Amino acid sequence: MPAQTIQGSLRQRGVRLTRQRQILLELIDKSGQHLDAEMLYQMAKEQDPKLNRVTVYRTLKMLKQGGLVDELDLMHYGGDQHFYETRMKQEHAHVICLRCGKVEEFFGEPLQRLRRQIETHFGFHILLARTEVGGYCANCQIVREREVEQARVAEAASETPVRRSRSRAQ
Amino acid sequence: MPAQTIQGSLRQRGVRLTRQRQILLELIDKSGQHLDAEMLYQMAKEQDPKLNRVTVYRTLKMLKQGGLVDELDLMHYGGDQHFYETRMKQEHAHVICLRCGKVEEFFGEPLQRLRRQIETHFGFHILLARTEVGGYCANCQIVREREVEQARVAEAASETPVRRSRSRAQ
DNA sequence: GTTAGTGCAAACCTTTTGCAGCTCT
């Protein structure tokens, strides 16, 4: 059974709680956001300007291997880096808006059902699971329709007798 | 509505079907595996030794943006590269054994249910979804138990009067 | 003939490694 806190769990297994690690753990625990290594590094540096980026990576790796944090990609919105969050929460899916970048978390029973079905179907022993969903959030759907409409109007206004080349697939 | 084949879809939107692309599309379509850029490159090079790695990346990017292939991480088993598969199949989860690397695909109704629930819950418009599950497959669970048992036996055999340091969390 | 696509070299971003020195316990 997992300990109440990351700190506690680390202490239990004899991992040293150095000043650097305390800073990083505090940030991961309290920020409530999905931080990537660089963001974490920037934030940590404010508390300890000498703290090195490498230490951030090493700490994250240790936490990941110890099953204390989950590594996310968030559909690679904005780069190929990874994002991290504690595993102290219930399992959830991440829902990422590909236009505004907002990330929502979905808790709900289909996730547990999926997990159970995979375990029984394959006789698989699940250690980690990740569901990420990309698309447009409610707000951005509206904004997007407006943009498309405006583009249509602009297109019509600039129409010339000469057939214009088809707009490229973005 | 999606076209029957990737080729058809590309032709429709006026994308040029160059020799290089034909080779790559053929490989993605027919291989039935989850290929990463490097594997794809190596295979393509056998058919056209001059084909460049960069072309592979550019083609994959185009297919991804056009919604014709899905990009997977497969829990980063064996590196941080991405894997690709056509979207010509029904949605499915990927189940990766973290010991032997085998990848299974899970089709099943909980995935659709999850998707529907997220769409209605958030008013979200889903474009892509990815579920990846890591753990031990049926076979590796057995092998693993055996390994642990052997380690226990070896441990007992080498036991000394002096208390041995706790084995580190790998 | 145009314009999209390719190859090549070089850059880029994220993450890892080797090693000497520092610091928790």
Add this chain to the structure above:
DNA sequence: AGAGCTGCAAAAGGTTTGCACTAAC
């Protein structure tokens, strides 16, 4: 005191970009 950890520099792995040339339509 000593193993575990850190910082620094440098490398590695994966992917992207700039540019001149080539080929598909």
